[in-house]
Amino acid sequence: MTGRDAAGKGETGEGSDGNGGRGSRGKGEDGEGNAQFCVVIDAGHGGADPGKVGINGSLEKDINLEIAEKLKKFLEAEDVEVIMTRTDGNGLYDENASNKKVQDMKRRIAIIEEAQPEIVVSIHQNSYHEEYVHGAQVFYYTGSATGKKLAELIQECFVAGVDPENKREVKANDSYYLLKKTSRPIVIVECGFLSNREEEEKLNSEIYQEKAAWAVHMGIMRYLNQ
Known part of the structure; x- marks a missing residue:
C-alpha cells in the first residue's frame, strides 16, 4: 500500500454537490516547488482479485496498473503531484484478513481521504457477455x-x-463502492472491453495503453485548468 503525508490537506474547499470541489496547492515558503494540483490514480483490483478476465486470458488488474503508470508519467510531466493506490501487482489487504476485498477497498479510500486530492481517477477494464460490445466509458x-x-x-x-x-x-452510478465512499471528485474510467477480442489485443499493446493514458491525462488537465 502506498500513501503520503497529506501536504495541503484541507486546502481544497468542499463542493455543494456531495463531492469536494477543486482547489490548488500553494507554493512553499521559498516560492518554489509544491505541485499546484494533486491527483490520486487508483489501479483497480490486484492480488488475488484479477478483475475481469479477457477473452484470451488477459487479467484486468495487470492492464489497469500498466495504464495507471503511464498516466502517472504524463501527469507528473505537467507538475501534478500523483499518488498511486498501488504500484505493484499486490492487493491492499492482509493475507489473514477475513474479507480481503472489503479491506482492500477501505484502504484505497483511506489513501484518498488522507491525500485530499483535487480528483481521483480509478482505472478499470470492462466486460460483457456479447463480444461485439466495445469502447471506453467513464462513470461518475x-x-x-x-x-x-x-x-x-x-x-x-x-x-x-x-x-x-x-x-x-x-454514466452516473450510485452503487460502486469507491464512488459512494469517496469525498473527493472521482471517476471510474473503463478503458475498454476485455470481452472483445480486438479491443483486448489493443489494451495489451504499449502503444494503445499510451494513447489511453494520454487521453485520460488530457481530460484531467482540461478539468484542472478550466
Missing part, C-alpha cells in the same frame, strides 16, 4: 456535478484521441 457518482464534468472531459478526449467511432456517453 450520481448527483456529483464535478464528477460529471470530469467524466465528460475524459470521455471527450478518449473519443477524439483514441476511438472516434466510440458513441458511448458518461
